[in-house]
Amino acid sequence: MSILVIAEHDNSSLKQATLSVVAAAKAIGGDIDVLVAGENCGAVAEAAAKAEGVAKVLVADNAAYGHFLGENLGELVAEVGKGYSHILSSAGTTGKDFMPRVAALLDVAQVSDIIRVESEDTFVRPIYAGNAIATVKTSDSIKVVTVRPTGFDPVAAEGGSASVEQLDVVKDAGLSSFVGEQKAESDRPDLASAGIVISGGRGMQNGDNFKMLEQVADLLGAGIGASRAAVDAGFVPNDMQVGQTGKIVAPQLYIAVGISGAIQHLAGMSDSKVIVAINKDEEAPIFQVADYGLVADLFEAVPQLEEELKKVL
Amino acid sequence: MKVLVAVKRVIDYNVKVRVKPDNTGVDLANVKMAMNPFCEIAVEEAVRLKEKGIANEIVVVSIGPKACQEQIRTALALGADRGIHIEADGDVQSLDAAKLLKAVVEKEEPKLVILGKQSIDSDNNQTGQMLAALTGMGQGTFASEVVVDGEKVNVTREVDGGLMTLSLNLPAVVTTDLRLNEPRYASLPNIMKAKKKPLDTMSPADLGVEIASRLTTLKVEAPAGRSAGVKVADVAELVDKLKNEAKVI
Numbered sequence A: 001m002s003i004l005v006i007a008e009h010d011n012s013s014l015k016q017a018t019l020s021v022v023a024a025a026k027a028i029g030g031d032i033d034v035l036v037a038g039e040n041c042g043a044v045a046e047a048a049a050k051a052e053g054v055a056k057v058l059v060a061d062n063a064a065y066g067h068f069l070g071e072n073l074g075e076l077v078a079e080v081g082k083g084y085s086h087i088l089s090s091a092g093t094t095g096k097d098f099m100p101r102v103a104a105l106l107d108v109a110q111v112s113d114i115i116r117v118e119s120e121d122t123f124v125r126p127i128y129a130g131n132a133i134a135t136v137k138t139s140d141s142i143k144v145v146t147v148r149p150t151g152f153d154p155v156a157a158e159g160g161s162a163s164v165e166q167l168d169v170v171k172d173a174g175l176s177s178f179v180g181e182q183k184a185e186s187d188r189p190d191l192a193s194a195g196i197v198i199s200g201g202r203g204m205q206n207g208d209n210f211k212m213l214e215q216v217a218d219l220l221g222a223g224i225g226a227s228r229a230a231v232d233a234g235f236v237p238n239d240m241q242v243g244q245t246g247k248i249v250a251p252q253l254y255i256a257v258g259i260s261g262a263i264q265h266l267a268g269m270s271d272s273k274v275i276v277a278i279n280k281d282e283e284a285p286i287f288q289v290a291d292y293g294l295v296a297d298l299f300e301a302v303p304q305l306e307e308e309l310k311k312v313l
Numbered sequence B: 001m002k003v004l005v006a007v008k009r010v011i012d013y014n015v016k017v018r019v020k021p022d023n024t025g026v027d028l029a030n031v032k033m034a035m036n037p038f039c040e041i042a043v044e045e046a047v048r049l050k051e052k053g054i055a056n057e058i059v060v061v062s063i064g065p066k067a068c069q070e071q072i073r074t075a076l077a078l079g080a081d082r083g084i085h086i087e088a089d090g091d092v093q094s095l096d097a098a099k100l101l102k103a104v105v106e107k108e109e110p111k112l113v114i115l116g117k118q119s120i121d122s123d124n125n126q127t128g129q130m131l132a133a134l135t136g137m138g139q140g141t142f143a144s145e146v147v148v149d150g151e152k153v154n155v156t157r158e159v160d161g162g163l164m165t166l167s168l169n170l171p172a173v174v175t176t177d178l179r180l181n182e183p184r185y186a187s188l189p190n191i192m193k194a195k196k197k198p199l200d201t202m203s204p205a206d207l208g209v210e211i212a213s214r215l216t217t218l219k220v221e222a223p224a225g226r227s228a229g230v231k232v233a234d235v236a237e238l239v240d241k242l243k244n245e246a247k248v249i
Helices: A016-028 A042-050 A070-081 A093-105 A210-220 A228-232 A263-269 A298-312 B037-051 B066-078 B094-108 B127-135 B188-194 B235-245
Strands: A002-006 A031-038 A056-061 A086-090 A110-114 A116-119 A122-127 A132-138 A143-147 A163-166 A176-183 A196-200 A223-226 A253-257 A274-279 A292-295 B002-007 B009-011 B033-035 B057-064 B082-087 B112-116 B138-149 B152-159 B162-169 B172-176 B199-202 B215-221
Touching: A002 A016, A002 A070, A016 A031, A016 A086, A016 A116, A016 A143, A031 A042, A031 A070, A042 A056, A042 A163, A056 A070, A070 A093, A070 B127, A070 B138, A086 A093, A093 A110, A093 A143, A093 B094, A093 B127, A093 B138, A093 B152, A110 A122, A176 B138, A196 A210, A210 A223, A210 A253, A210 A298, A223 A228, A253 A263, A253 A298, A274 A298, A274 B235, A292 B235, A298 B235, B002 B037, B002 B066, B002 B094, B009 B066, B033 B037, B033 B066, B037 B057, B037 B066, B037 B112, B037 B138, B037 B172, B057 B066, B057 B094, B066 B082, B066 B188, B066 B199, B082 B094, B094 B127, B112 B127, B127 B138, B127 B172, B138 B162, B152 B172
Parallel strands: A002 A031, A002 A086, A031 A056, A056 A163, A086 A143, A110 A143, A196 A223, A196 A253, A253 A274, A274 A292, B002 B057, B002 B112, B057 B082, B082 B199, B112 B172, B138 B172
Antiparallel strands: A116 A122, A122 A132, A132 B215, A176 B162, B009 B033, B138 B152, B152 B162
16 A cells, blocks of 8 residues: 655645644555645655655645645645555645545545544544544545544654655646735644643633733643634634634643533544633533533633742743 | 525534434434535525625525425525525435536536535535536635635635635635624515525436445444543642643643
């Protein structure tokens, strides 16, 4: 078997999610190649070559791939991937965008968002917003699979020494063009890969109150998230949303502040190692999944938490 | 321009999902069904384009058993002009759905096709992208804003780390994210009027598509539950537990 992993990156650095996808590829077994498609993405290729378990890195460096347009990536990956038994990518928004195009161009099904590998053709994935877990077998000769990164412990980022090969394949479908982007600028760790995440819900009452969480997050080196209720209420931007329709996180420590614990939210964080809930409503469903629950007014508890953490850190 | 909207009948958003005791699937007997929430957003976006004078006809299509005509009628009550029901019992997987929709696109020649980004049952997030690939159209997935400008459409997408705006040639496929709009409710007069709007029924064979399931679900299980832990008395105890018991800080 031979597996092609499509790297997730921003043209300058390799996303950690890619290392989790390589881990999923290792669980399937076989030679693992990584395709880095982007523009001026040499540093990403170098990083991918160092990842544990990678045999070869293929680089498609062209302006057509600079913004990861689904139409262009779809054609490229279908072309490069047709000689492989498996094509894998992260189930981030880029992978979700281009991978179904790859599957359709190859006339095969896609298995989305897997959290476990049972065998080379059988995978486990959540359905119904995580309320059910399905085991799915595919009969296609090329298996197109997206991987939920939190389902697999990433392989080591260092230690490998894969060869790097430049591809001369330019696919520009000419259907779409990049207009602009608004990136949330933050010095904090990325939510998806942060070891600690602190999230606020409707109980925060407004966006300004999230500053309290920021102070705690700065002490812990944590990422900051939010529930859908907090995002819908306009307290914080969309990309902070943790939940089935937002980010799926599984940090070592997840602190839910003023979050009731709707199923939607639980689907995005219930794989965290340790969950702390701070909520004044002792009946809140979040306490049913929390390892440590504190029934308290968050406006008192969060400043106290900051003070206590200063003492011990 | 003509807009095609695809809608799916799924278990109602508010229903608590239960896995069948024999692990063959999810219990759908006597469970309330409804239009997939992302598809409601797709219908709403099409109706708004019509209200702005950009769209002049909205065709709504659904694939599934006879009962999904209920969801087509809902879309007609919300403002779609006519319906197409592709009658198919059993499991229609994303690739087959995309092939059926491709056949409809070839007949109807819409300028814009709007779908939900995923259905809340299978959570696949595939059909729109597959349809776009099969028809050679560009795609604006996970849309939070759609602006038609002549022969182009600008789509702002919700992506990891922020928002990204693309310009697509028309015809194009757009898939909706949650914050694109807030769907309206159908009024009683419009529900009555919807009953008289045209609804064509066809089979996959009529469209020249053979349903060929590639994926087999071997079993469906309830997720491993997390059990509730302990309640702590105060913040000091919490920090002590995190440091000395859980050892995560």
